[in-house]
Amino acid sequence: MLKPLMFVVMFSFATTALSAQDRILAQGSGAELHIVHTVEKGENFYSIGRTYGVSPKDIAAMNKLNMDNGLNLGQVINIPLNNSNFVQSAKTNTDNGFTPVYHLVADKETLYRISINNRKVPIENIRTWNNLSGDAVQADSYLIVGWLKKKGATASTMATSTPAPAPAKQETAPAPPPQVQEVAKTAQQAEETANATLAVNNSTPPPVENAVKVVKEEPAKAAASTASMNVPDVEGFEQLYMQQTSSGKDAVSEKGPGAWFRSNAVANSGKYYALHNSAPRGTIVKVTNPLNGKFIYAKVLDAIPQLKQNANLIIKLSDGAMAALGTNETRFYCELSYEQ
Numbered sequence: 513m514l515k516p517l518m519f520v521v522m523f524s525f526a527t528t529a530l531s532a533q534d535r536i537l538a539q540g541s542g543a544e545l546h547i548v549h550t551v552e553k554g555e556n557f558y559s560i561g562r563t564y565g566v567s568p569k570d571i572a573a574m575n576k577l578n579m580d581n582g583l584n585l586g587q588v589i590n591i592p593l594n595n596s597n598f599v600q601s602a603k604t605n606t607d608n609g610f611t612p613v614y615h616l617v618a619d620k621e622t623l624y625r626i627s628i629n630n631r632k633v634p635i636e637n638i639r640t641w642n643n644l645s646g647d648a649v650q651a652d653s654y655l656i657v658g659w660l661k662k663k664g665a666t667a668s669t670m671a672t673s674t675p676a677p678a679p680a681k682q683e684t685a686p687a688p689p690p691q692v693q694e695v696a697k698t699a700q701q702a703e704e705t706a707n708a709t710l711a712v713n714n715s716t717p718p719p720v721e722n723a724v725k726v727v728k729e730e731p732a733k734a735a736a737s738t739a740s741m742n743v744p745d746v747e748g749f750e751q752l753y754m755q756q757t758s759s760g761k762d763a764v765s766e767k768g769p770g771a772w773f774r775s776n777a778v779a780n781s782g783k784y785y786a787l788h789n790s791a792p793r794g795t796i797v798k799v800t801n802p803l804n805g806k807f808i809y810a811k812v813l814d815a816i817p818q819l820k821q822n823a824n825l826i827i828k829l830s831d832g833a834m835a836a837l838g839t840n841e842t843r844f845y846c847e848l849s850y851e852q
Contacts, residue, residue: 535612535614535654535841536611536612536613536614536660537613537614537615537616537841537842537843538593538613538614538615538630538657538658539590540590541628541629541630542629542631544574545592545593545598545629545630545631546574546590546591546592546593547590547591547593547613547660548588548589548590548591548821548842549564549588549589549590549591550586550587550588550589551583551584551585551586551587551588551589552585553585555583556582556583557571557572557579557582557583560583560589560591564591564597564660564661565596565597565661566591566592566594566596566597567596570592570594570596571589571590571591571592574590574591574592575589575590577589588821593613593631593658593660596661597660597661598613598631598658598659598660598661599658599659599660599661600630600631600633600634600637600657600658600659601637602634602636602637602640604659605641605659608659610659610660610661611659611660612641612656612658612659612660613656613657613658613659613660614654614655614656614657615629615630615654615655615656615657616652616653616654616769616845617649617650617651617652617653617654617655618651619651619652620651621649621651622647622649623635623638623639623644623647623648623649624647626638626649626655626657630657630658631658633657633658635647638655638656638657641655641656642655642656652767652802652845749782749784749796749809749810749811750809752796753796753797753798753809753850756795756796756850756851757849757850757851760849762851762852763798763849763850763851763852764849764850764851764852765847765848765849766826766847766848766849766850767826767845767846767847767848768824768825768826768845768846769824769825769826769843769844769845769846770799770825770826770827770828770829770843770844770845770846771822771825771827771828771829771842771843771844772828772829772830772831772833772834772842773787773828773829773830773831774830774831775830775831775832782808782809782836783830783832784808784809784810784811784829784830784832784833784836785810785811785812785813785829785830786799786810786811786812786813786827786828786829786830787812787813787814787815787816787817787827787828788812788815788816788826788827788848788850789815789816789826791812791850791851792812793812793813793814794811794812795811795812795850795851796809796810796811796812796850796851797809797810797811797812797827797848797849797850798848798849798850799827799829799833799837799846799847799848800846800847800848800849801837801838801839801844801845801846802845802846802847803838803839803845804838806836806837806838807837808829808833808836808837810829810830810833812850816828825843826846826848827846827848
């Protein structure tokens with residue numbers, strides 16, 4: 513009798529946790545309101561248009577693309593939310609076959625401002641969909657602002673922008689660490705084609721062309737050598753973070769959206785890397801998912817590329833950390849802690 517009861521409780525908890533992660537986020541505002549999609553094998557303007565219930569010409573126009581040139585595998589594009597595929601009537605819900613589209617509440621953002629930015633959806637509808645009794649909203653919470661007419665739409669089908677991290681300077685380490693190798697077809701296509709990879713081995717790579725950038729870390733030859741900038745091994749990430757921040761006492765905190773870049777790192781391996789605009793290369797950043805309390809430690813390789821799809825991001829992580837943080841969202845809210 514006890515085992516079936518425990519199974520029901522665990523199943524309910526797992527379902528709740530999954531639903532909290534599986535969100536489609538609206539981006540932009542007004543006529544520019546959209547969601548993001550990564551082009552998969554065999555997809556084109558027309559198949560994506562059918563999937564999302566929107567005209568292929570509208571997709572091309574929003575992304576300023578020429579339909580005659582087609583799309584590239586891994587290319588990140590914006591899908592417009594308009595009258596053909598986006599519904600905001602009061603009685604719409606999942607029972608009607610629609611998928612909810614969420615808005616991430618910013619600090620000091622009001623229900624009125626959320627309404628205006630999301631195609632002037634009636635405030636009363638937002639209250640109804642989210643079971644709100646008044647106008648108070650909490651920062652960093654998710655609110656339903658409309659419904660998408662898309663078959664099988666989940667956050668897992670949304671895009672992950674994947675720029676290739678820029679190369680880092682050579683650093684020393686007390687034990688032979690992994691090498692990080694990033695490969696991009698061209699500098700302009702690095703964000704679109706998502707071909708960045710992290711190659712982990714202990715050998716010295718041969719000379720390569722400009723399209724291939726290698727970050728190499730060599731073992732230390734002396735006992736003391738900039739220890740605060742080194743990651744000796746997986747277990748050392750946390751230990752080094754504690755050294756850099758004096759066990760967290762000298763850490764600076766940061767909150768905001770994060771995203772991913774693709775790598776060949778094994779999920780849950782503990783070998784995670786990051787792009788960050790202010791933390792120096794080699795800094796260990798503690799990244800926490802406030803939705804479930806899970807956290808990881810990642811080493812900063814370089815700054816986040818200044819591209820449109822990276823706007824407002826506070827960090828980009830190697831996608832091997834997805835499972836460790838318990839999320840599969842294209843953009844996820846996170847909390848950072850690192851050396852001042």
